[in-house]
Amino acid sequence: MRIFTLLFCLLISNSINAQDDKTLRSIYDLALTKSEAYENLRDLCKNIGARLSGSEEADSAVVWGQNILNNLGLDTVYLQEISVPHWERGRKEKGYFYNEKGKNTLDVCALGGSVSTGMNQFIKAEVLEVHSIEEVVALSDSIVNGKIVFFNRPMDPKKISTFSAYGSCVDQRYSGAVEASKKGAIAVIVRSMNVRKDDFPHTGSMAYEEGGDSIPAFAISTNGADYLSENILSFKGLELSLKSYCKTYPDKISYNVVGEIKGSKFPNEFITVGGHLDSWDLGEGAHDDGAGVVQSIEVLHLLKLMNIRPKHTLRVVLFMNEENGNRGGIHYAEKAASKNEKHLMALESDRGGFSPRGFSVSGTNEQLEAIVNWKPLFEAYGIHEFKMGFAGVDINPLKDDKVCLIGLSPDSQRYFDHHHSDNDVFEEVNKRELELGAASMTALVYLIDKYWMY
Amino acid sequence: MRIFTLLFCLLISNSINAQDDKTLRSIYDLALTKSEAYENLRDLCKNIGARLSGSEEADSAVVWGQNILNNLGLDTVYLQEISVPHWERGRKEKGYFYNEKGKNTLDVCALGGSVSTGMNQFIKAEVLEVHSIEEVVALSDSIVNGKIVFFNRPMDPKKISTFSAYGSCVDQRYSGAVEASKKGAIAVIVRSMNVRKDDFPHTGSMAYEEGGDSIPAFAISTNGADYLSENILSFKGLELSLKSYCKTYPDKISYNVVGEIKGSKFPNEFITVGGHLDSWDLGEGAHDDGAGVVQSIEVLHLLKLMNIRPKHTLRVVLFMNEENGNRGGIHYAEKAASKNEKHLMALESDRGGFSPRGFSVSGTNEQLEAIVNWKPLFEAYGIHEFKMGFAGVDINPLKDDKVCLIGLSPDSQRYFDHHHSDNDVFEEVNKRELELGAASMTALVYLIDKYWMY
Numbered sequence: 030m031r032i033f034t035l036l037f038c039l040l041i042s043n044s045i046n047a048q049d050d051k052t053l054r055s056i057y058d059l060a061l062t063k064s065e066a067y068e069n070l071r072d073l074c075k076n077i078g079a080r081l082s083g084s085e086e087a088d089s090a091v092v093w094g095q096n097i098l099n100n101l102g103l104d105t106v107y108l109q110e111i112s113v114p115h116w117e118r119g120r121k122e123k124g125y126f127y128n129e130k131g132k133n134t135l136d137v138c139a140l141g142g143s144v145s146t147g148m149n150q151f152i153k154a155e156v157l158e159v160h161s162i163e164e165v166v167a168l169s170d171s172i173v174n175g176k177i178v179f180f181n182r183p184m185d186p187k188k189i190s191t192f193s194a195y196g197s198c199v200d201q202r203y204s205g206a207v208e209a210s211k212k213g214a215i216a217v218i219v220r221s222m223n224v225r226k227d228d229f230p231h232t233g234s235m236a237y238e239e240g241g242d243s244i245p246a247f248a249i250s251t252n253g254a255d256y257l258s259e260n261i262l263s264f265k266g267l268e269l270s271l272k273s274y275c276k277t278y279p280d281k282i283s284y285n286v287v288g289e290i291k292g293s294k295f296p297n298e299f300i301t302v303g304g305h306l307d308s309w310d311l312g313e314g315a316h317d318d319g320a321g322v323v324q325s326i327e328v329l330h331l332l333k334l335m336n337i338r339p340k341h342t343l344r345v346v347l348f349m350n351e352e353n354g355n356r357g358g359i360h361y362a363e364k365a366a367s368k369n370e371k372h373l374m375a376l377e378s379d380r381g382g383f384s385p386r387g388f389s390v391s392g393t394n395e396q397l398e399a400i401v402n403w404k405p406l407f408e409a410y411g412i413h414e415f416k417m418g419f420a421g422v423d424i425n426p427l428k429d430d431k432v433c434l435i436g437l438s439p440d441s442q443r444y445f446d447h448h449h450s451d452n453d454v455f456e457e458v459n460k461r462e463l464e465l466g467a468a469s470m471t472a473l474v475y476l477i478d479k480y481w482m483y
Numbered sequence: 484m485r486i487f488t489l490l491f492c493l494l495i496s497n498s499i500n501a502q503d504d505k506t507l508r509s510i511y512d513l514a515l516t517k518s519e520a521y522e523n524l525r526d527l528c529k530n531i532g533a534r535l536s537g538s539e540e541a542d543s544a545v546v547w548g549q550n551i552l553n554n555l556g557l558d559t560v561y562l563q564e565i566s567v568p569h570w571e572r573g574r575k576e577k578g579y580f581y582n583e584k585g586k587n588t589l590d591v592c593a594l595g596g597s598v599s600t601g602m603n604q605f606i607k608a609e610v611l612e613v614h615s616i617e618e619v620v621a622l623s624d625s626i627v628n629g630k631i632v633f634f635n636r637p638m639d640p641k642k643i644s645t646f647s648a649y650g651s652c653v654d655q656r657y658s659g660a661v662e663a664s665k666k667g668a669i670a671v672i673v674r675s676m677n678v679r680k681d682d683f684p685h686t687g688s689m690a691y692e693e694g695g696d697s698i699p700a701f702a703i704s705t706n707g708a709d710y711l712s713e714n715i716l717s718f719k720g721l722e723l724s725l726k727s728y729c730k731t732y733p734d735k736i737s738y739n740v741v742g743e744i745k746g747s748k749f750p751n752e753f754i755t756v757g758g759h760l761d762s763w764d765l766g767e768g769a770h771d772d773g774a775g776v777v778q779s780i781e782v783l784h785l786l787k788l789m790n791i792r793p794k795h796t797l798r799v800v801l802f803m804n805e806e807n808g809n810r811g812g813i814h815y816a817e818k819a820a821s822k823n824e825k826h827l828m829a830l831e832s833d834r835g836g837f838s839p840r841g842f843s844v845s846g847t848n849e850q851l852e853a854i855v856n857w858k859p860l861f862e863a864y865g866i867h868e869f870k871m872g873f874a875g876v877d878i879n880p881l882k883d884d885k886v887c888l889i890g891l892s893p894d895s896q897r898y899f900d901h902h903h904s905d906n907d908v909f910e911e912v913n914k915r916e917l918e919l920g921a922a923s924m925t926a927l928v929y930l931i932d933k934y935w936m937y
Contacts, residue, residue, distance in 0.1 A: 061640045186515045186915070189864055224915060384838070384894045386865065410643055411840065411894070413867035440838045440865070440894060442915045461640070461678060461896045 049479075052335075053406055053472045059331055060468035066323040067460040069097060070382070073322065074313035074455035081141075081310040082350040083115025083281045090306050091284045094322070094347040098288035101330055105291075108284040111360045113350045115281045116142055118232075118310055119274030122247065123151070124218070126269045128260050135257060136250040137218065138230040139273040140202060141309060141353050142237075143246040146273050152177070152216050152245060153270040158261050162200055165208050174213030177269050179261070180205045181220045181254050184445065191441040192380065195222055202248070203235055210242040216271055218247040220254040222445060228252050229450040232309050234353045245273055283349045285357045290329060292342040298483045299365070300474055301344045301375040302328045305351035305358075305423050312453030316444065319455075320382030320463055322347050324437070327467035328474055339478040341373055348423040351379070355422055362426030371483045372432040376470055377421025381447070382463040383439035387414025388473065391425075392433035400435075403476055412469055414438055431483070437470055503933075506789075507860055507926045513785050514922035520777040521914040523551060524836070527776065528767035528909035535595075535764040536804040537569025537735045544760050545738045548776070548801040552742035555784055559745075562738040565814045567804045569735045570596055572686075572764055573728030576701065577605070578672070580723045582714050589711060590704040591672065592684040593727040594656060595763060595807050596691075597700040600727050606631070606670050606699060607724040612715050616654055619662050628667030631723050633715070634659045635674045635708050638899065645895040646834065649676055656687055656702070664696040670725055672701040674708040676899060682706050683904040686763050688807045699727055737803045739811045744783060746796040752937045753819070754928055755798045755829040756782045759805035759812075759877050766907030770898065773909075774836030774917055776801050778891070781921035782928055793932040795827055802877040805833070809876055816880030825937045826886040830924055831875025835901070836917040837893035841868025842927065845879075846887035854889075857930055866923055868892055885937070891924055 060066075077093060080086035091108065098106040124137035139145070146152045154175060159165050160182040165173065180201035184194040205217045221231035230248045237243045249257065261267050286306065292298060304321020308314020325345050332339065348357035365372060390397045401415045419425075420434035428434060439462070447453040514520075531547060534540035545562065552560040578591035593599070600606045608629060613619050614636040619627065634655035638648040659671045675685035684702045691697045703711065715721050740760065746752060758775020762768020779799050786793065802811035819826060844851045855869045873879075874888035882888060893916070901907040 057643070058641045187512045189511070189919075191915075225913075384896050411868075414865075442838050442919070443913055446913070459679075459897055459900070461645075465643075465896070 049406055049476065052475060055335060056331055056471050056475065057410055057468040059334055060327070060464045060471065061461065063334060064327055064464045064467060065330055066327040066463050066467050069323040069326065070315065070319050070458060070463065071455055073319050074315050078313045079310045080306065080308050080314060082113035082283060082307045082353060083278065084310070087283060087307055087349065091286055094286035094306055097326055098286065098345065101288065101333060103288040103290055103329065105289045107287055109287060109360060109364060110282060110284055111349060111356045112280045113283040113356055114354050115278040116353065117276055117278065119276060123272040124247065124249065124269065126260065126267055128264050135253045136228045136230050137247045137253065137271065138232050138311065139275045140219065140235040140246040140248055141232050142235050142277070143273065143275055144243045145275045146245045146271055151270045151272045153268055154215055155266055156257070156261055156269045158258060162204055162208050165212060168212060170212050173209065176214055177216045177218060177271065178205065178209040178214040179218050179257065181258055183220060184222060184224045186224050191224060191445050194224060195445060198222060202233055206235055206244050206246040207238045207241055210244045214244060216245045216247065218249050218271065221248050221251050222448065223251050225446050226251045226255065227446070229452045231448060231450045232311055233449045245271065247271055247273065285349050285361055286347040288329065288345045290339060290343045292340050293338045294340040296342050298341045298371045298373050299344055300339065300341050300373055300478055301346055301424065302470060302474060303346035303348055303423055304378050306347040307350050307352050309352055309449045311449060311451045312447070313455055315453050315455045315458050316381035316447045317449065317453055318351065318379045320458060321378035324378045324463065324467040324470055328471045331467070331471045337475065341478050343474065343478070351423050358423035359426045365427065372427055373481055373483050374433045374435060374477050375424040375427050376435045376437070376474060377424045378437040378466060378470060379421050379423065380437065380439050380441065381444040382458040382466060383443060384462045385412060385437055385439050385466040385469040387412055387416065387438045389416055389418035389420055389436040389438045390433065391418065391420040391428065396433040407472070410465065410469065435473065437466055439466055503860055503930065506929060509789060510785055510925045510929065511864055511922040513788055514781070514918045514925065515915065517788060518781055518918045518921060519784055520781040520917050520921050523777040523780065524769065524773050524912060524917065525909055527773050528769050532767045533764045534760065534762050534768060536567035536737060536761045536807060537732065538764065541737055541761055541803065545740055548740035548760055551780055552740065552799065555742065555787060557742040557744055557783065559743045561741050563741060563814060563818060564736060564738055565803060565810045566734045567737040567810055568808050569732040570807065571730055571732065573730060577726040578701065578703065578723065580714065580721055582718050582721070589707045590682045590684050591701045591707065591725065592686050592765065593729045594673065594689040594700040594702055595686050596689050596731070597727065597729055598697045599729045600699045600725055605724045605726045607722055608669055609720055610711070610715055610723045612712060616658055616662050619666060622666060624666050627663065630668055631670045631672060631725065632659065632663040632668040633672050633711065635712055637674060638676060638678045640678050645678060645899050648678060649899060652676060657689055660689055660698050660700040661692045661695055664698045668698060670699045670701065672703050672723070672725065675702050675705050676902065677705050679900050680705045680709065683906045685902060685904045686765055687903045699725065701725055701727065739803050739815055740801040742783065742799045744793060744797045746794050747792045748794040749937070750796050752795045752825045752827050753798055754793065754795050754827055754932055755800055755878065756924060756928060757800035757802055757877055758832050760801040761804050761806055763806055763903045765903060765905045767909055769907050769909045769912050770835035770901045771903065771907055772805065772833045774912055775832035778832045778917065778921040778924055782925045785921070785925045791929065795932050797928065797932070805877050812877035813880045819881065826881055827935055827937050828887045828889060828931050829878040829881050830889045830891070830928060831878045832891040832920060832924060833875050833877065834891065834893050834895065835898040836912040836920060837897060838916045839866060839891055839893050839920040839923040841866055841870065841892045843870055843872035843874055843890040843892050844887065845872065845874040845882065850887040861926065864919065864923065889927065891920055893920055
């Protein structure tokens with residue numbers, strides 16, 4: 030404990046140093062002029078595209094990651110083998126209902142992990158609209174039985190962080206099917222996790238309980254949800270027809286992709302930066318999380334360009350399977366523990382390639398204070414928010430009482446317009462915003478490597 | 484001076500008040516749930532569209548502004564008559580050159596205010612690439628004479644604020660024709676003011692000198708500029724052909740649109756909020772400056788919804804002719820001076836409808852300090868930057884030693900992807916980002932009205 034206190038005294042006394050100011054300026058200059066992040070993202074999105082765990086595209090993404098890291102001239106590049114789930118959507122889903130004007134089609138998609146509605150058949154039943162899991166739990170079986178339960182609680186627009194709005198809404202998507210099936214529902218359809226009104230259905234993970242009924246689960250676009258809700262009000266007993274083709278296959282072998290620059294002073298102490306290589310199967314996984322992948326790679330690229338060899342071993346990890354299992358993140362932490370690797374810090378980018386605004390720190394108060402003390406170095410780059418908070422799904426399994434876990438916090442306003450949908454494409458990422466995020470990550474890694482000790 | 488000092492003591496002592504915190508929360512809540520800004524912007528962009536001074540669309544925009552303000556139930560709505568320039572682009576411009584592969588067409592447009600290339604004819608001449616006004620000035624007449632001068636200095640990607648990059652580049656667009664014509668150039672073509680590489684030519688104002696030659700002036704997209712530059716290198720004596728159809732007509736009558744809520748305590752002291760109603764003739768004037776117009780209107784709408792009557796008279800001004808003359812802004816300040824109106828503060832939004840990050844203050848150090856003191860009230864909404872800086876073109880003529888001029892500062896990274904081009908359309912504005920800007924403006928107006936005195 031005493032060492033720790035000394036460490037942070039050292040850190041703070043060094044924290045506003047003219048040389049650091051210059052180094053940060055060089056990092057941002059290089060990121061805005063020589064970064065490969067944007068072209069790497071184009072390549073990943075356009076030549077591979079969506080890459081759900083278990084898919085051929087995920088296999089290609091592993092090879093892609095390995096090639097990119099090999100070309101960086103790192104000290105080591107290797108794979109960590111894991112077993113991943115393999116779920117496929119199959120053909121485009123269908124949804125419709127009839128009202129007095131005739132047939133109304135809806136923008137729907139299966140939630141990830143859902144069972145299908147069965148071979149070549151529609152599920153058709155009366156829709157029951159609810160606004161929470163609790164509401165379903167409180168209803169009598171006779172009201173829910175045989176119906177399609179429609180979870181329609183919107184993300185709260187009043188929350189300034191859209192991640193906070195997501196967090197208080199996503200239980201409907203993840204657990205809606207379990208709770209509805211206990212009351213006899215035959216399917217669920219969930220309002221997409223997006224504040225904006227548009228026509229994109231957003232997929233995402235859902236789960237069944239062992240021993241429970243597995244009923245098909247769908248997402249419906251926000252516009253579609255509003256439209257369906259209006260029609261339920263004006264058309265008593267409205268029946269919805271839904272069809273999906275998805276299927277779960279046996280697990281497959283896949284990999285985390287890892288690259289390292291060996292530490293010059295503390296080769297057995299580690300700083301990890303990463304994002305997740307897998308994506309949902311809609312769109313191109315551009316913001317989620319192609320951006321985080323190419324930014325993490327860029328941290329090592331920028332340090333290489335600057336001829337900075339870190340004191341601690343710096344690792345980039347392209348995690349597999351964040352979206353529907355986090356087996357890559359769990360495996361990485363288990364492997365680190367089994368090898369007794371000391372992690373000083375792990376930094377994840379998995380909130381989109383938007384203008385960076387700060388860092389979300391999951392660590393000790395002393396660690397946060399030390400980072401806050403660097404604020405003056407970051408303000409010129411629009412980085413103001415240094416807060417305690419969740420760091421990232423992939424790195425979270427590393428959590429112990431010493432490691433500092435950090436998440437890059439970009440501006441969150443547009444993120445859920447893209448997340449898990451056909452709208453998560455390369456064109457929606459701005460080159461400068463992506464580069465500023467990569468520079469901010471690099472600057473933080475540089476400072477922690479320079480001033481922190483395990 | 485003594486009064487002023489007392490004023491700011493008062494201000495600071497009141498500045499972190501639990502009630503203010505609640506009021507700001509209500510302002511943001513309302514803006515994110517009940518704002519009319521986004522639908523007003525849709526209406527302005529989609530039903531009127533581009534609205535350059537002197538155009539029929541600008542006339543429609545004046546009527547539109549008057550109607551919106553009338554529907555708000557303000558104490559007064561009126562027009563301020565001004566005379567505005569009237570320039571029309573005419574048909575879509577053409578640009579091409581030949582190389583060994585044949586004809587290459589370029590994405591070009593006339594700069595605003597330019598003369599045309601003449602009735603139904605192309606200008607054709609060798610291109611001379613330069614990177615600054617100074618470079619042209621230093622060249623001998625014989626090198627420039629008879630050529631088309633191509634100004635190709637890019638906006639500096641290393642500048643974190645794109646406005647700063649714009650500011651150190653836009654002299655090429657504004658004054659390039661004047662300086663090139665003095666050396667005998669027959670036309671100029673200027674790299675578009677955008678960091679991003681794309682195919683949109685960006686227009687904007689340029690000027691001629693009295694007594695000088697008026698030569699046609701064009702913009703070329705950033706991709707086009709790079710392509711042209713490569714070809715100039717590989718093809719000695721490359722000749723460019725350009726054609727434009729634009730024309731300046733006699734001045735027309737137009738209007739600033741003004742609405743007021745009378746101050747409950749100081750009706751003869753004024754707070755003005757505004758944006759500019761005119762736009763360039765490409766795109767729909769969504770970010771520039773439809774966003775600022777609907778946000779300024781929203782300030783009064785939100786205060787009305789909250790039943791807050793300001794102590795000072797609150798004015799919204801939809802300025803005409805910011806883009807090519809600023810006659811609305813100049814007239815507004817002259818009128819205010821002639822009526823001896825005391826302006827406490829004027830706030831402008833004219834940097835796009837992106838996530839707000841702070842305020843740019845043109846005032847005294849005491850005024851800035853007083854605003855900085857409110858930081859804790861704003862941080863929860865992502866507003867961190869309170870800096871001395873330029874406030875806005877429309878309100879700038881109000882500048883004196885007392886008034887505090889303030890500009891809303893949104894995230895600047897994407898602004899020049901849209902500015903003055905076909906890409907400045909409603910779809911490129913995010914509803915939440917627009918609303919957060921309107922809320923931030925309302926919060927600042929609320930605090931200044933409450934705590935400041937003239």
